[in-house]
Amino acid sequence: MGLLPASCQPELCEEQGGQPRFHFQSLQLEREMCLASNCALARVNLSLRPRLEDGKASLAIKYQELQEIREACWDKQQRLEAYLENWSPQSALGQLQAKLDASEAESERAVELLGLPEDRPCLLLDVGCGSGLSGDYISDEGHYWIGMDISPAMLDVAVEREVEGDLLLADVGHGIPFRPGVFDGCISISAVQWLCNADKKSHSPPKRLYRFFSTLYTALARGSRAVLQLYPENSEQLELITAQAMRAGFTGGMVVDYPNSTKAKKFFLCLFVGTSGTLPKGLGTECADGEEIHQANFTNERMRFRNAKGKSVKKSRDWILEKKERRRRQGKEVRADTKYTGRKRRPRF
Numbered sequence: 001m002g003l004l005p006a007s008c009q010p011e012l013c014e015e016q017g018g019q020p021r022f023h024f025q026s027l028q029l030e031r032e033m034c035l036a037s038n039c040a041l042a043r044v045n046l047s048l049r050p051r052l053e054d055g056k057a058s059l060a061i062k063y064q065e066l067q068e069i070r071e072a073c074w075d076k077q078q079r080l081e082a083y084l085e086n087w088s089p090q091s092a093l094g095q096l097q098a099k100l101d102a103s104e105a106e107s108e109r110a111v112e113l114l115g116l117p118e119d120r121p122c123l124l125l126d127v128g129c130g131s132g133l134s135g136d137y138i139s140d141e142g143h144y145w146i147g148m149d150i151s152p153a154m155l156d157v158a159v160e161r162e163v164e165g166d167l168l169l170a171d172v173g174h175g176i177p178f179r180p181g182v183f184d185g186c187i188s189i190s191a192v193q194w195l196c197n198a199d200k201k202s203h204s205p206p207k208r209l210y211r212f213f214s215t216l217y218t219a220l221a222r223g224s225r226a227v228l229q230l231y232p233e234n235s236e237q238l239e240l241i242t243a244q245a246m247r248a249g250f251t252g253g254m255v256v257d258y259p260n261s262t263k264a265k266k267f268f269l270c271l272f273v274g275t276s277g278t279l280p281k282g283l284g285t286e287c288a289d290g291e292e293i294h295q296a297n298f299t300n301e302r303m304r305f306r307n308a309k310g311k312s313v314k315k316s317r318d319w320i321l322e323k324k325e326r327r328r329r330q331g332k333e334v335r336a337d338t339k340y341t342g343r344k345r346r347p348r349f
């Protein structure tokens, strides 16, 4: 017999007093009723079980979905953080600085390949000068320059940066509009390969290249060089550019720096005017025969540019002060001028 409800207890007591039978029957009845209601409840319970199981299964699926959403969110957050880190003002500045450094290195190499004389300022042409970054290097080296570019926006930036050189808005595919022999050299950084594109119906890349090279040849002094750093799309472009330069009268050829490095590899088309100088060796290439890098012989014709605008002698105090002033104008950090600025150091023993 199961547990009886508390209400039955007085009847049990009475059982001892003499009328047990009637109470027992009512208890029995109550028990039957309890059993019946238990049974009904169990049935209801059983009927609810499939729904419960279904609910549990769909909860598990929902939980799995939530887990996936959480992981996707976490993944997105990671990517967002990486992106923000890449594009934070700090890293944008870093990337800009790296680009400026690379541009300065290219300009430095191009000017080095020009083989300019050490003792006097020269007048250089910068083809596709853009915002005048190469020009800054040329000015820092104590030379004069004129920049040509097809983009007014780029030249506006150059003007805003108060570059030293003179600027000319022009398409070099139409030719170099200067008097014969006026330049001591020409550099160009990442610009000449654009002449291989036909941006208009009327554009013929071979003709535009030939016009550019033939007029450039005329504008350069005898014995001078043009050093054009370029990014050819393929070997056909390279051949077209070189062929048109040779057709225009240039000698020389391609100097390839770090030919075995995909990142550092650089093409410099070194062109000689009127002399067939020895082509300089590319950086990162073996100099098997111990051959020296030769410089082109410059003719006296170029002497007329010597201090033409009263430019200070290289490495002199005035030259250093001018250079520092230029750098200050460009927003660069420069040490204060003192009485020691530009003073020659005594040799140490």
Ligand SMILES: C[S@@+](CC[C@H](N)C(=O)[O-])C[C@H]1O[C@@H](n2cnc3c(N)ncnc32)[C@H](O)[C@@H]1O
Binding pocket: 103, 127, 128, 129, 130, 131, 132, 133, 134, 148, 149, 150, 151, 154, 170, 171, 172, 173, 188, 189, 190, 191, 194, 195
């Ligand atoms: C990659 S940018 C290099 C700018 C600059 N030399 C430097 O190193 O910062 C190439 C430049 O070539 C100029 N350019 C492209 N085609 C030109 C053309 N046909 N005549 C003159 N400039 C051109 C562009 O306007 C652009 O400023």
